[in-house]
Amino acid sequence: MGGTQNSSIRTRTRRSERPDRHGYHAPWLRGIREAAEGLDLTGLWLLMPRRGHSPDWLSPPPAGPTATFEEEIAQVRAADPGAAREDSARSLADTPGALEHPLAHAWLADPERMIRDLADLLEQVWHTLLAPDWPRLRALLEADVTFHSRRLAEVGLGGLLPEIHRRCGWRSGTLTVASDGEYERHLGGRGLVLMPSVFVWPDVVSSFDPPWQPTLVYPARGIAGLWADPAGRSPDALVRLLGRGRAAVLAALDDPATTTALAHRLGLAPSSVSAQLTVLRDAGLLVARRYGHQVLYERTPLGMALASGGA
Template sequence: MVRYELVGSDLADVRFAISPLNEVVLSLRAWRDPGRFPLHLRWVRSVHESRSALDHETLLALTDARLWTPDFLNPRPASPLTRLDDELASLATIDPALVARDLRAVHGAGSLPRALRGPAPRVLSRIIDALAGYWRRCFAPHWPRMRALLEGDVTFRARQISKHGLAAMFNGLSPQVRLVDATVEVRLRSRLRYTRGTNGGLTLVPSLWTINASTPISEAEPPMIIYAARGVATLWEPQPLAAPGALAALLGAVRAGLLVTLETPASSTELASRLGVTPTAINQHLRALRDGGLLVGVRDGRSVLYRRSPLGDHLVAPDPAAWPG
């Protein structure tokens, strides 16, 4: 069991944050043991081809049979708006001694996988390159959808605190977590044991890729609890496209629904995942809407993000005052 003692101002310094790096690293558990993550099987299948160009050896070495991951790859995020680029930049500056310590803590001193052997700076560089490639190919197209669910969880927990208090929120995070007096107890399945103060606050991090609540392996790491976000069962379910009847009659239900949805920019891959269809099918509709002047496409790295044009905005929410009279 891990115990975090909240003293004085620490009680008011319990914060929530979201970490793209945490999510991309913890998702590797679903590679190693997909049967443990049945709710993500649709996603695992959807990125199967994209995985072929990745550094499998390094990525799979970042978890062990217990599904543990090194502490330095699960940093305490600063806010709900943390960006992966910022986290990778910070990761590149980490003390090599900490890298070696955390890899040994997961795999044991004499049993490091081949991809993790060698000078710590070189190993760290290889890890960062592997994670960046994984993010681009398998994660980035789906991240807006993932982030929306995580942000929804944070909003729910904040409301719990305001309505029912801190203890009710902690006790609702997981059956393994509870607040007893001023101590947060996390009952772990492992033999990990320590008690420490929070020294400036405790960070709570929702995740799509954890079944049980977890903490850093090392007592020296900043206090943090990673817990399962609410609503993961709905994450990969196809979402219906809603569109006004007149617009659907004009454009067809799918294209009208896409036009309504694309008030917020999205890629064809993200839309295909959200709707449970192939990117090829979505691209046909996007191309027709773009050719008709209802969408614009803007390149963002390797992806093209589509959004409504001013004409598309007018069709979805017409302003009668703009028509000649």
């Protein structure tokens, strides 16, 4: 399982153009409206058909769950020009009028320029619209990976896929995704990447075209509380829901902290705090990250929503 930042960029820009998909993300859209108006996203709109193919070379599957944006954008810049041209032409054909656009003509004539232009645009979008929110988004995605990894061990792939999305199924070694078209590919031992996305909701997106790693992108858990604004705390409600000890630990994590720091902050024994952190992490309210010899705990978006009274 893994997450990717490039696919988040492309899904985010698509989200802003589809009012019917605003849903949980309306607060974010209001917040980035002015910044987005300063970007010329024409090139991305041309390659984002409402129905049809989106270029895989623009959002290749991640090398791993810890891949950085710099590593991912380098992968985009290293795309094969011939393959990128073919991939993009297929997408342009699915967007009415796109093939007649001057930019499309220029790109198909010079795919190396297309790769440079779109990689530069993705970098602009990342720094302007995505990077400020990435710690929050990363926490949500990492919590989802942790939860579904545990579920995979508990119920197997056949039990997990329908939980990930109602359109997914697994039977006799065959993955099925209910969709309008038909496509079949034998994985041949290459495996399948399960990738949570904050912005793909309510859809599930599959990518199986060679040479890309077969990937299934699904809506991450907890997006309902993702953009909850901090509000006045409701410690009594948290105590009733979680118990006094766990509520105190969750409320104290305004900033990432170690077990020792939290114990000092709360005046509790480290062993007691460690036990509460484990329960909160297993419930998807916290994630833990190692920095050198330290392990820092921070809230997931679901944990933020509970702590702020937004749940």
